[in-house]
Amino acid sequence: MQKFIRTLGLAMMAIAIAGCGLVYTPDVQQGNLLDKKDVDQLQPGMTKRQxxxxxxxxxxxxxxxxNRWDYVSTFSRRGGPLTRRTLTLTFNNDTLVRTEGDFFAGDATQQLKDAKKFNANYPVDETQGDKSKTKDDDKDSGGFGQGKSSDDSSNK
Known part of the structure; x- marks a missing residue:
């Protein structure tokens, strides 16, 4: 009976924690990921292949x-409201005649804040990189690709 009460208590605690929103909900991105510079290259007269x-x-x-292509993208930030973006391309005889949609519309300040959130500011010293020698490299002069192997000398 004590195991049953303990199990029931743990189950109720798990449901309470899930109900409070303490359970991690990931950001969900679905659909096409288009780059603004690629969309800016679209010109009337381009073929479907281009x-x-x-x-x-x-x-x-x-x-x-x-004659109609739709590029759709949806984004939900941690269970928040769903953001839907569309880009519609209209063709006539396999050539692009019109583009419409709100794929890159949005609050510019919010987009800048989101971009800065993922910007890693790591100090980089390009003079040290992978090409620098350490004390261990000076001690160990034999490495891969250095010196001759017995197979190289026997082929002469």
């Missing part, structure tokens, strides 16, 4: 309308 090479395959390409 657009495919530049942006990749669209996330939505309907069989009923071959």
């Amino acid at each position: 657009v495919l090479v530049l942006l990749g395959s669209p996330s939505v390409s309907t069989p009923f309308d071959q």
Whole structure:
């Protein structure tokens, strides 16, 4: 009976913790990840093949309308509201005629804050890098690719 009460207590505590939001919820990014510089290179008159090479395959390409490609991306930050971004390309006879959508719309200050959050400011001393010699390198003069092996001398 004591094991049952202990198990029931642990189960209720786990449910309470999950209900309080203490359980980690990851950010979820789905759909196409487009780069602004690639989208800026789109020009009317480009062929479907050129657009495919530049942006990749669209996330939505309907069989009923071959002249419309939709690039869709959704992002949810730790269980928060879902952000949906779309870019619609319209073709006429396999050439691009129109682009529309809000794929890169957003609050610029918020985007800067998000970018700075992931910016790692590591001190780098390029003079030291991998090419510098340490005390151990001076002691050990034999390494890979140095000196001749017995196979090299026998081939002469």
